[in-house]
Amino acid sequence: MEHVLLVGEENTYLRRRGERVELQEGVLDADALDAGYGETVETHIGETFAVVKPDLNDLFERGLEQRTQTVSHKDAGYVVSRTGIGADSTVAEAGTGSGFLTLVFARVAGEVRSYEVREDHLESARRNVEKVGAENVTLEQRDVKEDGFEGENDLVFLDMKHPEEALENAAEATVPGGYVVCYCPVFEQVRDCVEVFDDAGLSHTETVETSRREWRVFPARPEPQTVPHTAFLTFGRRI
Template identity: 35%
Template sequence: MTATGSAYRRGPFREGDRVQLTDPKGRMHTITLTPGKQFHTHRGHVKHDDLIGAPDGSTITNTAGTEYLVLRPLLSDYVMSMPRGAAVVYPKDAGQIVQMADVFPGATVVEAGVGSGALSMSLLRAVGDTGRVHSFERRADFAEIARANARAFFGEDHPAWTVSVGDLVEELPGAVEPGSVDRVVLDMLAPWECLEVVAEALAPGGVLICYVATATQLSKVAEAMRDFGSFTEPEAWESLVRGWHLEGLAVRPQHRMHGHTGFLITTRRLAPGVTPPMRKRRPGKGYAAQEGDETTTPAEVPPGTDDAEWTSEALGERVASEKKMRKLARGVVPPSPR
């Protein structure tokens, strides 16, 4: 049995393939091969017909004498250039999620916050055709763009993927059996609101991993995990990637780097009836102040206590306009049939 999408990852270039052209300065252009079409820049053009049938890893020279390296884009290349309505999970974070959550072939994974589908494709790669990724997205337009992006990359709808439009808290109990989920990945504004339904769905020992953008979100979800009482002590980290310049003896770090993109925090589901061991160190008294405490004035209530404060705009995220979403939806082109 051929794994989904593998036929599109090897062999000569064919009609409908996405290929990546890299010029001598390292600038990359991704095109979909279509008979009769041409790829134009301000310095000449390349005929698609000259690429169809060529082997992966070829070079081609345009009409102005500029030579391009031609390769199929890797998944990491694809997610950084695909149409997007929401910010994508960067490849460096997607790799951490798949590895640190131990997403394995055949696993049942629940994902909430599909966005543009970047993380979904990494999860589908990891679970394979025999696994299951059940994704939940509140916005129907985001879900549709994610489906189209995944379909364009894999060449068809992935058999392991189910996308549901709706709120995770409301939809998850009816979508999975209690204790049947191996891994849960939450990429959302307020993951602490979902802990009860996630705990019910996770199998004992199952992993919950959350991707959050700010330290305030990280702090709140960590304390919520501890207070819930059915999870192990959470662990949190971030990954920073810095490339290196390699040219002769000039070997040095690049001036630009992929710095902070988000925090990851992970915990595991305890067996029913088991409580976590007592922590040796407790959080400071300042965190314990709650709205219901009569001795606490409104000015002393910690920021973020009110769930209504947690919006994309408040966390500094760019929110795609309805006009942009309509343009993206029109621009999604399904792959040519094979």
């Protein structure tokens, strides 16, 4: 069932169409949520809400489970753009975690294969993927250090402890010309990965840290709470 975002003066809610909705601001009948995007609905006590289309981030913030640290927008966006993946690409990743990056990849790539060693994380990510209705995602419980990745992928993304121990398997499952990207919160992990690149058949393209600074508009100045360090992104290209 499709989700809608209800935007009120004070609060915003994510709900499914066809549900009777009880809000802090009163009750909405189930058929009120049949309203088209851009229409306004009114609760039984006269509070109004605009009905708008939720995006993936609305779903993540308000409707999905988040059990693990997720990859940030600034890093996810850079990986997508830098590796040039698109509708004709196949992407593999480990670990799935909460499935945030899985779902970002699913919006861009043709097919996403995601591997997770922990059953509880995998089941939580499975519920998230089902709620979003991403049909191009395959989820599997697997330790990629032991059992590697399926297929020949345009991108293999590693966000897991000791990514260097999965690098050979990742490179083997990457098409020549494709990328293996390691997401490493600490710099020592970057070194551990790059040391293995040669033996794995990867050429070290770059290691970057992306940054994002949000600005207040009136008065103009940077917001005090800028996002701190997230992780280093290390790109290896299979030649």
